[in-house]
Amino acid sequence: MKVPINWLSQYVELPAEVPELTRQLTAIGHMQDKPPVEVGRDVVLDLEVRQNRSDCLSMIGVAREAAAILNRPLQLKPAEIELPTASEVAGVWIETEQCYRFHSLTIKGLKIEPSPEWLTQRLEAYGIKSINNVVDITNYVMVEWGEPLHAFDASKVVGQLRARQARAGETLTVLGNKTITLDPADIVIADDQQILALGGVIGGTAAAVTNKTTDIILEAATYNQANIRRTSLRHSLRTEASLRHEKFLHPELTVEALRRAASLLVELAGAKITAHGDSFPHPAAPVVVSLNIARMHQLNGLTIPTAEAVAILERLGIDVIEQTTDSLTVRVPYFRTDLVLEEDIYEEVLRIYGYDQVPDRLPSTPPPADITSALFVLEEELRDALVGFGWDEVITEPLTNEAVSVRPPVVLQNSLNADKTMLRTTLRYGLEQALAYHRKFRKPEIKLFEVGKVYFMVGDRQHEERWLAGVMAGSQTSFLTIKGAVETLLIKLGFRYDPELVSIMLGRDCWYFELPEERLAVAARDAQPLVRTTVPQVLFQDFSWLLPAATPVGEVLQAISSLDPLVYRVELGEPPRHVEAGKTVFIKVQYHQADGQITTEKAEPVRQQIVKLVAERWGGQLR
Amino acid sequence: MSPDVTSHLSQAQAAALTAVAAATTAAQLEAVRIEYLGKKSPLAEASQALKTAEVAVKKELGQAINAYKTAVSDALAARVAEVGTTATTPDAELDTSLPGVRPTIGHLHPTTVVIRKINSFFRYLGYSVYEGPEIESNEFNFEKLNLPKDHPARELADTLYIVEPEVLLRTHTSSVETRAMTQESLPLRIMVPGKVYRNENSNTTNNSMFYQYEGLVVDKGLSMADLKGTLNRFVRFLYGDDVKTRFRCKYYPQVEPGAGLDIQCRFCHGDGCSVCKYRGWIEVLGAGMVHPNVLKACGIDSAEYSGFAFGLGLDRLVMLTYGINDIRKLYNGELLFEDRS
Numbered sequence: 001m002k003v004p005i006n007w008l009s010q011y012v013e014l015p016a017e018v019p020e021l022t023r024q025l026t027a028i029g030h031m032q033d034k035p036p037v038e039v040g041r042d043v044v045l046d047l048e049v050r051q052n053r054s055d056c057l058s059m060i061g062v063a064r065e066a067a068a069i070l071n072r073p074l075q076l077k078p079a080e081i082e083l084p085t086a087s088e089v090a091g092v093w094i095e096t097e098q099c100y101r102f103h104s105l106t107i108k109g110l111k112i113e114p115s116p117e118w119l120t121q122r123l124e125a126y127g128i129k130s131i132n133n134v135v136d137i138t139n140y141v142m143v144e145w146g147e148p149l150h151a152f153d154a155s156k157v158v159g160q161l162r163a164r165q166a167r168a169g170e171t172l173t174v175l176g177n178k179t180i181t182l183d184p185a186d187i188v189i190a191d192d193q194q195i196l197a198l199g200g201v202i203g204g205t206a207a208a209v210t211n212k213t214t215d216i217i218l219e220a221a222t223y224n225q226a227n228i229r230r231t232s233l234r235h236s237l238r239t240e241a242s243l244r245h246e247k248f249l250h251p252e253l254t255v256e257a258l259r260r261a262a263s264l265l266v267e268l269a270g271a272k273i274t275a276h277g278d279s280f281p282h283p284a285a286p287v288v289v290s291l292n293i294a295r296m297h298q299l300n301g302l303t304i305p306t307a308e309a310v311a312i313l314e315r316l317g318i319d320v321i322e323q324t325t326d327s328l329t330v331r332v333p334y335f336r337t338d339l340v341l342e343e344d345i346y347e348e349v350l351r352i353y354g355y356d357q358v359p360d361r362l363p364s365t366p367p368p369a370d371i372t373s374a375l376f377v378l379e380e381e382l383r384d385a386l387v388g389f390g391w392d393e394v395i396t397e398p399l400t401n402e403a404v405s406v407r408p409p410v411v412l413q414n415s416l417n418a419d420k421t422m423l424r425t426t427l428r429y430g431l432e433q434a435l436a437y438h439r440k441f442r443k444p445e446i447k448l449f450e451v452g453k454v455y456f457m458v459g460d461r462q463h464e465e466r467w468l469a470g471v472m473a474g475s476q477t478s479f480l481t482i483k484g485a486v487e488t489l490l491i492k493l494g495f496r497y498d499p500e501l502v503s504i505m506l507g508r509d510c511w512y513f514e515l516p517e518e519r520l521a522v523a524a525r526d527a528q529p530l531v532r533t534t535v536p537q538v539l540f541q542d543f544s545w546l547l548p549a550a551t552p553v554g555e556v557l558q559a560i561s562s563l564d565p566l567v568y569r570v571e572l573g574e575p576p577r578h579v580e581a582g583k584t585v586f587i588k589v590q591y592h593q594a595d596g597q598i599t600t601e602k603a604e605p606v607r608q609q610i611v612k613l614v615a616e617r618w619g620g621q622l623r
Numbered sequence: 624m625s626p627d628v629t630s631h632l633s634q635a636q637a638a639a640l641t642a643v644a645a646a647t648t649a650a651q652l653e654a655v656r657i658e659y660l661g662k663k664s665p666l667a668e669a670s671q672a673l674k675t676a677e678v679a680v681k682k683e684l685g686q687a688i689n690a691y692k693t694a695v696s697d698a699l700a701a702r703v704a705e706v707g708t709t710a711t712t713p714d715a716e717l718d719t720s721l722p723g724v725r726p727t728i729g730h731l732h733p734t735t736v737v738i739r740k741i742n743s744f745f746r747y748l749g750y751s752v753y754e755g756p757e758i759e760s761n762e763f764n765f766e767k768l769n770l771p772k773d774h775p776a777r778e779l780a781d782t783l784y785i786v787e788p789e790v791l792l793r794t795h796t797s798s799v800e801t802r803a804m805t806q807e808s809l810p811l812r813i814m815v816p817g818k819v820y821r822n823e824n825s826n827t828t829n830n831s832m833f834y835q836y837e838g839l840v841v842d843k844g845l846s847m848a849d850l851k852g853t854l855n856r857f858v859r860f861l862y863g864d865d866v867k868t869r870f871r872c873k874y875y876p877q878v879e880p881g882a883g884l885d886i887q888c889r890f891c892h893g894d895g896c897s898v899c900k901y902r903g904w905i906e907v908l909g910a911g912m913v914h915p916n917v918l919k920a921c922g923i924d925s926a927e928y929s930g931f932a933f934g935l936g937l938d939r940l941v942m943l944t945y946g947i948n949d950i951r952k953l954y955n956g957e958l959l960f961e962d963r964s
Contacts (some may be wrong), residue, residue, distance in 0.1 A: 026902075029872035031883075035901035050874035275689075299912055299929060300880070301848025306716075337872075343915055347880035350847070351872035355882060358870065360855055363840060367749020368810045376752050380739075382733060390727030395734055396834030397832045397954045398757070399783075399820065408760065413784045417820055418829055423758075423792075434956025441959050445727065453757060462758045462785060465824040539691055600682075 003035075003045040003062050004125035009535045011063035013072050018043055024069045028351045028502040030056060032535065042125040052338035054225075054247035056470050058146025061335065066354055068315040076488065079256075079263040086278035094279045095164040097383065098224045099199065101251035102163050105258055106154065106275035107265055110134060116268065128240070134209055134216065137264045139240070146335075147220055147249060147257035148241035150189075152196055154215035156207040157584050159192030163199055163221060170195060174237070184233045187223060200228040200245035201237050218261060220254035251280060252334035261410050285330040291342035292328055299343070300350045301358050313353040318345070375466060375521050382468050382517075385492050391447040391470060392438075396430030397455065407456035423455035427469035432508050435471045445474030446510075447485070451517075469514035471507055479504065480510040539591040539598045540570055541607060545620040548582045550597045556620075559613060564606045568592030628672045629687045635665035636691050643698045647838050651718045659695050668689060730960040733945045734834055734953060737937060738816045741836055744860045745814040748839065748853070750856065753813035755799035761789050764803070765803040767920040769876045781822040783831070792838065796835040797877060798933060804921035809928060810842035816937070827949045834914035836938035839913070841930035847880060847912060850931040852883045854908055862886055862938075867893070867906055878911025878932060908935050909939075 005021075009013065013473055015021050022032040022045060030053075034046040047062065055061035067074040085106070094104040112132050114120075119140055120130035128139050138149040152161070166182035172195045173179045182188065187199035197203045200223045209216060224247075229246035265271040273408065297303045304312075306328075310320050311332055318339070322329035332339045339345065350358070383393060399420035401609070402409065407425040415421050424430065427450050438446045449470035456463055472482045483504055501520060503511045525606040547556070553576055560569045573586035589610065591603040614620035639659035646652045660666055669688050685773040692833075742752060755763075757791050770777055772788070793799075799815045815837045823829055842850070851870050858868055866886050873883035886907050888899035895901035911929035918959060923930075938950050 026904075027869075027871045029874060029881075031871075031873075031906075033900075035895065051876070054876050134933075169635065200637050261926055281925055299846055301846030301851070341915060343879040343880070343912070347872065350880055355847075355870045355872055358851050359848045361846075361852040362856070363812075363842060363845060363849045363853075364746070365810060365842050365844070366749075368812050370751050371753065371807060371813070372751040374756060376754060383735065387729035387731055389729060391729045393732040393735060394956050394958070395954055396730045397830070399831055400816070409714065410785055412788055414822060415783060416824055417831065430956060436961060437957045447727070447729070455758060462790060464758055466755055542685075 001048045001057050001062065003047055003048045004039070004042045004122060005045065006042045007059055007122045007125065008066065009061055010340075010442060011060060011075050012067040012070065014066065014455045015070070015220060018045070019619065021045070021066065024063065025062075027071050027355065028065060029053075030062070036196050039125045040121060042121070044125055044127075051247065054244065054337060055335040057244050057247065059144045061146055064317060064335075068312075069377070071315060075480045079259040079275070081259055081263040081266065083262060083273055084276045086276045087408075092161040092163060092189070092219060092277060092279055094281060095162050096187055096229045098165070099163040100222045100224070100282070101254055101278070101280040102221045103254035103258055103280070104161070104217055104219045104277040105262055105273055106215070106217055106277075107262070107271045108154075108274050110216065110265065110269045110271045111212050112209075112211050112213060113269065119268075132209075132211070133269045135160045137261055137268065138218070139262045141257050141264070142240060144255045145253065145260060146244055147222075147253040147533075148200070148221050148244055149218060149257060149261055150197060150203050150241075151209050151218050152189075152203075152207040152217040153209050154217050155194070155213070157191045158194075161189060161191055161196070162494045163187060163189055163219065166195070172198060173205045173269065175205060176196060177205065180235050180237075183234060185227065186234070187227060189219070189221075196312060198231065198237070199223060201232050201235070201536050202239050202240045205280065215410070215536050218258065218265075220261075222238045222251045222254065225249070248337045250334045251283070251338050258428050279438065286320070286334065286455060287340060288329060289339070289342050289345055290322075290327055290329045291353055291445060292327055293347050296342075297348065301361070302348055304353050305348060309349045312349050313345070316354065318348065318349055333523050375517060378467075378517060378521050379466070381493055382489070383449075383451060385489050386447075386449050386470070388422070389447075389488065391449045394431065394434045394448050394450050396434060396450060398429070398455065400429065402422045402426075402429060403500070405456075410455045410457060421465075426458050426468055427452055427456055427514060428471075428507060429550070431469060431471045431509065431512065434485065435510055436508075439473070443474075445472075445476065447472050447521065453564065466517040467514055467591065468517055468520075469512065471512050473510035479506075479511060479513055480511055486513050486515070493522055495520065498523065509518060512622075515523045536568065536592050537598060539600065539603055541589045541591070541603065542573060543587045543589065543610065543614075544623045545585045545587070546579070546582055546623050547576075547614075547618055549578060551585075551618045551620070553585055556585070556614060556618060557587065559617065560610055561586070563609055563613060566591050566593060566598065566603060567604050567610075585620075627668050628686060631698060632665055632687050634668050635692055637817045639695045640698050643702045644869065646702060648705060648716075649706055652706060652850065656699055658700070660692070660736070666695075676912075680937050699816045708894050710794055728960075728962050732953075733947070734937060735794045737944060738834075738836065741861075742814060742855075743814070745838060745862055748810045748812075749812045750840075753799060753803050753807075754817065755793075755796075755802045755815075757793055757818055759791055759793040759798045760784060761791065763801045763805075764791060764793050764795070764798040767805070767917060768797055769914045769916040769920070774876060782823045783820050791819075795823060796934065797820050797932070798838060800839045801917070804841060804918070804923055804930075809923065811930075812842075814838045814841045825951050827951070830938075830950045830954060832954060833950065835934055836937050836943075837932065838933035839930060839932045841913065841918075841928055843928055844929055845912070845929045847882070847931075850882065850933065852888070853931070854910060854933060858884060858886060858907060859890060862889075873909060873911075875909055875911055877914050877917055879914045881909075881911035882909040884910060884933075901934065908933050910934070 018036055030047045033048040036045050037045050050054045085331045092104055094102050114134055115130050115133045115136040119136055124132055126143050130136050138151050142148045166186040166188045168184050170182045171179055190198040194206055196207045223250045225246050232242035262273050314610055317333040318333040320328055321331050401419050401421050405425040409425050410423045413420055430450055434448055451468050453464045454467050486502050490497050502515045557570050569590040571588045573588045576583045576585045593597050642655045647656055653673050673684050782794050796815045796817045803813050818832055819835050825831055855868055868887040871883050873881050875881045884907055885904035887893045888896045888903055888905055890896050893903040895903045899905050906927055910933035915925040918925040
């Protein structure tokens, strides 16, 4: 909201320094958005108005706030004007539930003229160009009171005005000569023959005020704010009117706004008010809230003397209608549509009393049980271990557009971006892309990992899973180096390498691995390494076999390892060598006896079993 | 033949041990190693002999070879260690000024580093890390947060929908808080770091995916004072003890009363500059007492319990910490770590 200081000072005496005013307004919830700018002889503030404060999209609303925080009176003279008695017939019919009130004045004998200087200066300081006295007055009252007004040239209105839903296919040419096709959800103002305005957003050209206009119908309406917001978005029409109507404007607001406009039109355009129409099907009683004083003190964290709290509420225009030692009952003024619950009133008292007065404490209750998930802890361990082994962590965006998905993907309905139409089904592509960029850095070896989620459909349900994945590239990188890296990672964390758990595949100029963390988290795990206090006494034996070329040597090692408790360690002595008859495999076995001295004699039966096993299962011949 | 080999080996072993003991430099030790363990050493000869040895002596010879190897290697290793640390004269052949053979250094992603740093603070205050799904329901992301359909604040969050309006990508980590309040027992003290999503085109300051960090405490008797004290300590932890803070009123639909915490701009010390948009202050945290409608929607009796919540965007903090000026670089794999050497 743009707030010209001179204009604001008509309603409340302001501090001499502008920064002091913005400081005070910021403290009570209206933060300075852009820095103040000079326009003509005025200085204009820019305040960020939060979603719930439609009243602060008006000069008077801001003035009320300033008066409350500065504790100075609000100088607001009621408009001095006699209006004819309101009649529903004289006004506009409401034919849609989306319009809450339609309030109008019929005004005759206008002289269209330029506006006086004070008016054009204020409007221009706010940012609206002066057009003529009638249009300027409607704009001025909108900015002053926050209620948009619209003037129709009465001579161009045929029959009865009404607020109704648009019909499919109807069109409207709006000010600025843009023609829009209406949606049945839009609200329009129409007469017996045609549509004259898009309700709450913008007027049409058909009954626009011109220099020849002498009689007008001046309307002030309120609508369902969500409906106006959607209409405004649908037609990309953001106007000063829609900006206000898309927040909740109280129907009472039309009364003050029309009185003010009428008095200005009489004064500045020589007009006469001839009829007063008011269609207001469901008037609501003022909001009354009861609040518990002790609870207010408790929640606000400080005790504000009740007399002071009452004074603050009165400064805000909130009437205290009943007071006991432990409760207050207050009546909320119509323009404060944001105040509904007692907590809302607590905040009112606190923000004027001062958030800076709240003491600085910490919760005094003991901390509750730790509910950090085991999976989160595991992820942290994986990160630490990999970083320790020289891997770099990357985080890539899950929104993507995969050419090939490894699972049925979760697709977005409304993405703005053609590159981000779905959620990733694998971490691989993001890592490969990161790798491609890292290659430019010319490191001899690149090792990147990501801890993140993949997303996919399971039947008609969306599903997300936490994965660890990595890529490795470099002249020394091979299947066995990446497998070894994952094996070491898992061993470090106390897991066993399980080919069912870990997938390793050849990626784009790299090796890629991935493993599902949820499954890892439930895998068997040794919490800590075995810590010995003496060097284990071992017996070495070397075996050299000739095995068929296709023999899976890892399985041979594994089988020997689990053959007997005396087998302590089984290692490959050298890489298997392919020869004509198959391959030669040199395996070193260590024996150890946990509860005694290992000897060749004790190991002998095991040695025989090993030889037998390898011979029978894989056809291995000792060399 | 083999007894000869075996006895030769034991003589060689004695000679080797003597030579090891006599050596005083790394180079001499290397020469000893080549002589006694290298390709033409007695060990190599014995190993060769082993291949053709008769089965009867094979075992004995094998054991002798192992014994030799172990004894000589161990003595050599021990002496190498001694010479390396006690040598008083510089070794002619070892240039100790050469850079060492370095293992590679791994790095955590900057966002992870910042999350961990903040976690460590709240961990100390007894908070648990709590997590929730990124594919979220309308109920937890909006409805339970006092953001019913048509609430104007929903407009702020340009939501990415999977099945409109029920299934969406969470627009804030507050959805995890409604889950915690609905599912966990009270009292509750949680921190929620995580990815969130918005339907917007990316540029240097906005990305369709980014990180938020929120905190929530639900307990008996909590107040704005507990919130203020928590936030002040947190901000001092992040920015240093000399940071100046401002606690002010601010509207968020999920809280009442609502609050914002600003720090004084460290570039202009409050005078106003381009960094702070000429405000003199920089917004750091949004916060407030959990709105009674939110408590109620999560099945919590607001007469018995109250809560406070706070949140901040992480990315700006990460970017500031590491001097990164484009948020997209954080999450497109284009961060390169260069260790200072």
